[in-house]
Amino acid sequence: MTAATTELTAAARILVVDDVEANRDLLARRLQRQGHVVEMAENGQEALDKVRVGAWDLVLLDVMMPVLDGIGALTAIKDNTATRHIPVIMISANTEMETVVKCIELGADDYLPKPFDPVLLRARVGASLEKKRLRDREQARAKRMEKDLEVGARIQRDFLPECLPAVPGYEFAARFEPAREVGGDFYDAFRLSDGAVVMVLGDVCDKGVGAALFMALFRSLIRAVSGSQLGGEGVDTTRALESRVLHAVTVTNDYIANTHGRTNMFATLFVGALDPGSGTVAYVNGGHEPPRVLGAGGGIRALLPPTGPAVGMLPEIPFSTGHLVLAPGETLVVLTDGVTESRAPSGRLLGDDATDALLAAPGDSGDTLLQRLLDAVHTHADGEAAADDVTLLAVRRLP
Template sequence: MTDQPTGRILIIDDSEHNRYLLSHQLHRRGHTVVTAIHGRQGLEYAQQQPFDVILLDLMMPEMDGFTVLDQLKRDPQMRHIPVIVISAIDEIDDVVRCIDSGAEDYLTKPINTTLLHAKVHACLERKRLRDQEQAHLMAIRYELDLGRRMQADFLPERLPHIAGWEIAAAFVPAREVAGDFYDAFLLPDQRLVCLLGDVCDKGVGAALFMALTRSLLRAFAEQAVLNGDDPLRAVAMTNEYIARHYHASRTFSTIFCAIIDPASGTVRYVNAGHPVPVLIRTDGGVEMLLTTGPAVGWIRNAHFSTETTTLEIGDTLFAYTDGVTEARAPNGTLFGEDRLLATLDPSLGGNNNRLEAVQQAVMAYTGRQQPEDDLTMLVVCRRSAA
């Protein structure tokens, strides 16, 4: 019998004779047993101590078994303790009522010791399986929370402050960790780098690739400037690194990378398969910053061309991930670029107002409290001459 699982068992029964018989049998199998003489005392014990199984008599003074069972199942801390109800053989209707209310099993008086041990053993096994499941889920939640906090450390703590310019970003992950990323930082020569990316997968794997891709882009861009090279080469260098070392994973990222000269407003950019950013002119005109190369990490020796435009005073650059335009209404239709452009009303004023307006419009369109895909946006506005 030594290989049988043992546990802490609470017996709630007003009969001293029943308590003795049950305790004696359970002690013989190595269980730790606590007894309560009525329902109220049993509830107090259950609240104060951990138990693996409760044996509950139905007919008791002070508080009957039905009330005890109801209160056990209402309490989040006790509701998962298996309860075996004990009844007279002619109280089967009461047993059915208890099973409907959450009792695990039942025994009839007089107690058959073989059934007692079999049912207690089954309850202990189910309790242990559930405890293991809960411990596993808690470990996963901890790991995801740790991943979320680590991922937040990879996003910029604060955005650059440049006289005459306004920069803002929004990041709304669909899960604990996300595959989207954004970055904005100043190069040693004081040019502004704006990055926005979206890893093709979701979950922890995508978050890891997000961290890798963002770190490579920043490091290669800064290295290029120090070497007197074009920082936009960081996109091609990142592509080669990922395609060479992680080709088997078939993971890739769409990336928009722009280098902005704050003094002149010149914008040089690479759009690596990313949803098309928009440049909103102060006169209401719109310029689309089209794709200039494939997604990063998909193929080696990919060609990424560079395009140039200019942000005049009053112009706004708005970049986003596909979680915005590919958000779906309940009928399956996409939010789309037209709705996005209609939401970017110049009368909204500051960049944060625009970001909030887009986020609210997407949530209202989908009818969801949380996005189905990550929502990430970066907006840069030239307010005045630097």
């Protein structure tokens, strides 16, 4: 006997509800001969009392009963989130078909006419139990998936930096809100042995588990490759920083494209390297939303447009570098398009202009600035579920 056959013929707990003792006894005996465990109730109220305290696979419910009839009992069962999943077969005389139709509309799974035909009884009870077991398996699988996603979300949070670098004269801040349990956005900031600080913010295409797996791969590659010692004596700071970020992005791009090209997964990516002494930031912007450079007194001093395409699309793609100098009081803000493309219930996007206006207003700190922008995203969405991950990273050179 197969596992599926065993499941369908396994004993079920069935509640028979009928105010006529002869009917209850007849149904109970026939169901017990089929191998089921049967209990009985004389009216709808007694049935509800039993349903609320026990685990049932099926209820056979008479339509016409004293105290509480079948319609009242059925309505109470289906209105209760704890019991609405229990299948209910209505017991009816042929003269009660209009009432049976109403019961089906209220959520009953089937009906059984009187007098009881043993073949029809077996067939309809078997069909209802099969549907119940299928639903139970689906719910169990959904719970397992939910648990797996919770574990995945915890693991993904562990990939993000536990704390941002503490660099004298600078303040770092970040925010991360995935649209689902796991997301494709990521950020990182870490200090190297030579004192440079690497800042990364990426947005992997697609959403969900696949994007989260590639997020971990992109983040790990960038972190591993960024520590490579490049250049040598006589190379100026800016060129050394540019070589570092260009090497990190190029190696990551070629690995993803050559090893995982068939998955068609790529990421828009900003990788910057900061020299704290001079405030110089060298960067590669691989198809990412342009970061904003905020002036010391407010306003947006510069945008940093892409210096190459998204990372991981094709091997040996040429990337170029850019650089800037953060003056005292200035802030570099990197964000994903989950900010600018945040949707209101009407469908209106937050947009670049509103984002820039929020960033241009003076702020006491980078942390305050990012929280203000995140609060604006929430306000704009007005309770609507986010369609995309929202990630923000800022570095401010203190006045």
